[in-house]
Amino acid sequence: MKNIRQALVQCLEASGGSGIPLPTATPSSSVVNQLLDTGALDEESFLSQLAVRLGLGYVSVPLPDSADAPEMKRLLPPRVALKHRLLPLKIEEEEGGARKLIIAAYDPFDLIGRQAVSREVDAPVRWQIAPRKRLLNAMRDFYGVGADTFEEILKGRDVDGSDLEQRDEANIIDADDEEASVVKFVNTVIREALEQQATDIHVEPMEDKLRMRYRIDGRLREVPVPENIKQLQQSVIARLKVMAKLDIAERRLPQDGRISLQIAGQLIDVRVATIPSVEGESISLRLLGQEKFNLDKLRMETDLRGEIEVLLKKPNGIILVTGPTGSGKSTTLYTFLSQLNTEHRRIVTIEDPVENKLPGVVQIAVRPEIELTFATGLRSILRGDPNVVMVGEMRDLETAEIAIRAALTGHLVFSTLHTNNAIGGIMRLVDMGVEPFLVATSVRAFIAQRLVRLLCNVCREPEPDAEMKIRELKYTGPIRTQVYRAKEGGCEACRHTGYKGRMSIYELVRLTPAMGELITHKASSAQLMQQAYKDGYRPMREYGVRKVLDGNTTIEEVISVTVAESEQ
Structure with a gap:
């Protein structure tokens, strides 16, 4: 035991972890496990040093030989491998025709695991050490989830x-x-x-x-x-x-x-x-x-967030969030409701279904089988003295008309529409049968959004053609920061994709008096877009480019979820 602890101390010193105290093994966690759990240790350096001192082989990227896979799974069954964190790598032919199973582990001092192998594996074994995280991922890929x-x-x-x-x-x-x-x-x-x-x-x-x-x-x-x-x-x-x-x-x-x-x-x-x-x-x-919602998590640009906060302070009107299924509309609406959720406001929602429970908010789930639809539910909600109402989706004229009536009688109403951009929300309501003058007088703003993947901060790499690609998107602003792209093949932190997590990008169209006048007179989409620019509108693609310049995402991600103005 003394020699083992001495070897561990030497490995810590050699791998830059001399300041890390050596823990004591417990029934639930070995010394090696506890050291790796500190997060303060260079795992590869430490384990490779340990392999050298113990006279064992070290494999940086443990990949089982696919040709030997069926036989290795028979020799080292998943119930043993997954329990003791072991991975068969290959079967070696030795002199005289004998066959030896090569097994990788990250903890060479796991005696219980070695004893289990001695009992279960009917072949000679040679041990190697591998990095813990890579070994666990490779083990899952080799045996499959839940294989034991x-x-x-x-x-x-x-x-x-x-x-x-x-x-x-x-x-x-x-x-x-x-x-x-x-x-x-x-x-x-x-x-x-x-x-x-x-x-x-x-x-x-x-x-x-x-x-x-x-x-x-x-x-x-x-x-x-x-x-x-x-x-x-x-x-x-x-x-x-x-x-x-x-x-x-x-x-x-x-x-x-x-x-x-x-x-x-x-x-x-x-x-x-x-x-x-x-x-x-x-x-x-x-x-x-059951996540917690706040505006900081939406990571909006400062100017856009300021406009949103002004809209949320309005006592009445409709705010519509648009975008395809899976674009994060519900998260945005829940965030708005959480921002407004105080003891002085009564907030009621009708949703299909209720995706997250908000403390202090009355939430109703649509049940068409008993004729509880968005329209019937909304009628009932308005009889219940709400200040703020959220309707999961404006699917039909009846729901839209009730929501408009609610907005015109002093309620703040939130809902969603399926359109490609914010201006498209105006045309969608009119196509649904809503009178243009009602759209102009009841709706405060349309917010369109998409989700883009976030770059992995561990493996992202500089984009060599950044300026050319960004200028192709018609962005005319300055490019003063380093632009990044996803590394091909990624790394372990991002599951080898180059991306980790997602964020929303937005565009906002406010219904100003000038915009309302155009809507009332049934102006075309092009005329509405022209007025939106006069009112300070910035297209989603421009907000996306800002996120590229901030190092959050890639040019390719922005292109994949947005369209050029000429294509709208």
Whole structure:
């Protein structure tokens, strides 16, 4: 033990961590784990030094040999590998025909793990050390999410899985231990999605596999899953339907439900939607955390934020947020409501569905099956003495007319529309059947928005053609700062995408008296746009370029979510 601690101290000194005190191992955490958890240590330098002192090989990027994958999974099953954080790398042929399994670990002093390998692996083993984070990611990719639980389930079955598709779904989970394992597997999938900061999980039956995908930063990514998971397709789907209180026997019709979870002290609301397909039911889960909202999180430009704050102080009128599905409109509206939420205001919302719960706000969910629609709900809300009203979406003329009546009778109303830009919101209301003079007198502003991905601060790199690309976007302002682009292949911090997180970019059109006059006289979009510029309008693309100049995102991201003025 003394030699081990001495080796650890030497490794700390050699890797620049001489000031870090050496902890004592506990039943729940080893010394190596605790040292890596400090975050003050250069992990690669420390572990490579440790490998040298212990006479072990060090592998910086642990990648299992795909040719040996089936045999390595047999030799080192997932229940052992995932429990003890071990990754098989390859099988080496030795003299005399003997075969040796090369295993990577980040903690060479994990005696329990080594003992488990001695019991389970029927082959000689050679150990190597690898960086913890890379090893854990590679282990997940190699075995698939929830692979240890999947193995437990299959061990309890006496079937090869070929008959599972024909069995009645209600009878698939037919034993307590198997049911518990399916529950654990599903929980693992949801927990990992949250850790990956995913917004959606898609469980999609294919002809020969069960595909799982997470939507992270607006992009879908396929999740590595255990081999032969198709055998448990019906069990996994049945479990999700049970959690969402859906009819597990009904597989012909779409169903919608909700799941409330608490994971690591965090309340998570999950919206569940099933769709029948020829290969079985596809299930989509929308993960909704109970986040706190404030204007700082929207990261608006200073001038735009100032205009928004002025609008929020108005006692009445309609403020409409426009954009496609998934552009962050709900987050913006919740932020506005949180800004207005005081003991002196009564705020009532009607939503489809309620995505986040706001303390102190009366929130109503649309239920068309009992004729509780946006229009009927809004009528009732107005009889309840509200100061501020939020309508999830203006879908029809009836809802729009009631909202306008509310604004004209002293209420501040928020809602959303699906249009490409802020000016398009005006035309959308008129096309819906709203009289132009009512639009002009009731609406305060249209705010259009899109989401762009944020650059990874760890691996972003300078953009060599910055000025040329920015000038192509018709930006005429000064370029005094370094512009960045996403690094191809990214890094571990951004899951090798070059981006981490998202932010909104906006454009705002205020309905000034001059703009109202044009709307009343049914002016064209071009005339309205011309007046908007006179009133201080700045297009979304310009705000996007500002975020590029701030180092937040890339030129390509801005181009991908905005259109040039000539294309509007």
